[in-house]
Amino acid sequence: MEKNLPVKPDTPFSDEVISLSTLDQQAQRHYAKVLAFFRIDHGGKQDAVINQLRRGLAVSLSETPDFASMVVPVPGSTRKELQLRLGPDSAVPWRVVDYTQQEAAAENVWQYGTYDEIASRHFSLADIPPELLVDPACLHVPEDAQEVPALAIQVNLIRGGLILAICWHHTVCDARSLNVLANSWARHTAASLTNGGPDSPPSQTAEGTRERWRLSYGSRNATLADLPDYVADAAARSPLSAGSAHLHDRVNCVETPFVISTWYLSAAALQSLRSVLGAVSAANESFTPVEAVSALVWRHVTRARFLRVPSEEDADGADGAGQLKGTSLFSTRLDFRARLRPPLPGDFIGNVCEPNARARVPQSEVCAPGPRALVALASAIRAGTEAVDDAVVRAYIGLVNELPAVTDLTWGYDLFPGPDLGVTDLSGLDSLRADWGRRLGAPECVRLATRENGLVYIFPIDREGGFEVQVQCEAEALDRMKRDGEFTEYAAFVV
Template sequence: MEPSSMVRVVSSSTVKPRPRPRHRIPLTSWDIAMISTGYIQRGLLFHKPSSLPAFHVVDHLAAALGDALCDYYPVAGRLVTDQHRDELGNVVGCSVSIQCDGQGVEVVHAHADGVSIADVIPHDADVPRVVQSFFPLDDAVGFDGHELPLFVVQVTELVDGVFVGFVCNHVLADGTALWVFLNDWARIARAKLNLAVPVPEGESPLPLTSRQAPLLERWSADGGTASPIVLPYAEPSELIERPESPQLRTRMLHFSAESLELLKELARTELHAAGDTEGAAALTRFQALSSLVWRCITRARRLDPEQETTFRAAINNRARLRPALPAEYFGNCIDAVSTERPVCASMLLERGKHGWAAAAVGRAVAAHTDEAIRAHVAAWMTKPVVYTTGWHDPHETMVVSSPRFDMYGCDFGWGRPLAARGGRANKIDGWVSLYPGQDGGDSMDAEVSLTPEHMAALEQDEEFWAAVSKGAPART
């Protein structure tokens, strides 16, 4: 049976915030860069709530979501494009904004017939294809938010569990903003269950607790109010690419805190031996894991020895800006950093280069300062570009998402998630999404996507699998 035929939609509804004055939010360079990118697809797997029937789970989530949208009202909006003309009436460009008119978000209730928790997170195997069916809007890109909802949630009933899939237009928000929103929504859901007090019509919903309300005003380089960015196109559709999704295998792999510390110590030892005491002192577990996946994926690709390769990672700008933006900044605030220069595959794979690669990743991160961020924004304004598949070098390794996102604290009132998973959107060969480890502490999970040929080669890589931890909760 095809995985898609195992999942059937039972119902769909629209959740809207309470009416408020119409409002537009102009998009920044970071937002518009995502207009050809697929929707963010992240989901959480739970045991089936013993106290709530499945349809009550859907109603409970929808009610709490309606309250959350009162503060996060852009989530219920749509994109809108305005054309800009010169004094002669000629179109000279266009700008894109979020029209906050309460159009609503979609809540989907689905059944995965015969699918159990064990089927979703099998031990030591690929992420099953049925997981892709837990996420709607599979082929949508940011531009489609002119007509489609900017946010959709699908609640999929399993035999013994519930999978809640979140699908967010990347023009609306990045991963940091998404997980802050999801956790605030979850807090409201927990409060509703614990207090069991309905909100009378016309009264304010339950507060978001003591957490700061989202900062919805978009960042501006000059510190003032953000203005619409005029793109040198008549329509933003001219920027859109819709390539076919590549054939990939995806595995979710666990790296315990102990394994990551060993990787870090190995890199530090190599750097000390090479005389790079500064690089050794600055090492982090992220750098050590990034070095491992970059080197081992490069080896799995069996590149020509002289073929150049780079490492690239998504990076959060909030704390790097001066003045810094708070975590509550709701929008995109990310760039991509890369190692300073391509290196040939043979050099990267030499013995002792684990430490060198880790330090190279560290230098790329350290160089991403307030000055560098502002220079990048200024360059973008001169020549706007958007992220497409053509932007990705087929020989690079790309790391996205973050183990700092509070995925496992996202409890809607029936317990801690069992596992976090992603959908099919945006994945390409060499795409690695980092998650917090399900067992907590300083562990990490890595969702690795490769072509079948490259994944088969990676599965034979002794260096890589020596670092992968066995028997992790997220894989059982």
């Protein structure tokens, strides 16, 4: 079997067009890129693992056909609308790169160590060029492209391990939907490795999982006043070129130098943090791990970036909070499937994470010391989260529907290098606990190989009950965070 042949669904499709919802249309147009790291016995035959991964994906695509589609413009639309197209030849681009072979082309020779060596560096991607791990078609979309795949896969073999790169066009779905595909793929791959063949897909897709139309109907007469912190700006999300089909947003490079750091909060640290906050809250309130950690990161990243450090610059030990002016906006994307009326099922395929939950607080209060100030931040985050209900979602949809183009509505945030902070919470995904079967097991680590715009990422909970947090900030701010005793009491620097 040719290793790089596209993977077709186990059950071929007839010609079909899948209409995208208003929320899908408004999603960021780029490829999200997830890397899953698996430790494998290099002594065994890798072809068997590769073939079973292919077979497992083929069956999964029959369960989740949206991922086998092509993303194309809606014919005749003047609003930059997209749709998904399926047909008998639908397939997912599949690329296998074997870096264990010394005869690999000179430009592709692997110089970044064995799996064990990468693991010893906590799976840092800082020195590994993305084009070695990810299908180049997902990194450089041609300006004149008239269609792009919904999903692309690259399997990277290195000595002692396998790095699986899953790239999907964000218009197709959110991370929760991608997790539905990944779990299906893991299940069928495990069956292939155990039984010699994957399970058969169900005869029909579960009811409700493909009802994208439900997210296309919004409130009439919605205005920007209904959505503070959002702006209507036709130029904010430019396509690759003026004459393109706007399948991909132009990449807005961050000119301010920055570094990416990863921190680990163990199950014990999470419980300790939550206990401290609960003890000083007005009614012994119990905050979720994500609420507590979001408040902790909001305060200490803001301190490190905008507040003078007393030990370095203030002989009198003043905390310097009085010199902070203005506000900081906290925002986080929510999976609000269960908040809609009626609710959507958990395995619904589509984008269900706008509008963002938001909380705006004076910077001086964000940086205030002590657990009571941290409780205030966690409470503000909870209030902002609870405010996003079906009515707010419908107002958002209604506003997008009234604008000249579906891409005109955008965040009015200054995430980086500004004072605002955005969190993408992936902790609820079970990526690190999914069993891909014999020879693969569960991924040891998940990383992102995607563009940065100031977001903080909370990674999936691991088998021990802890999770990693990825932060983007200036190098000097990272140095301050490492010396911040209040922060490092709970968060351990990883890489």
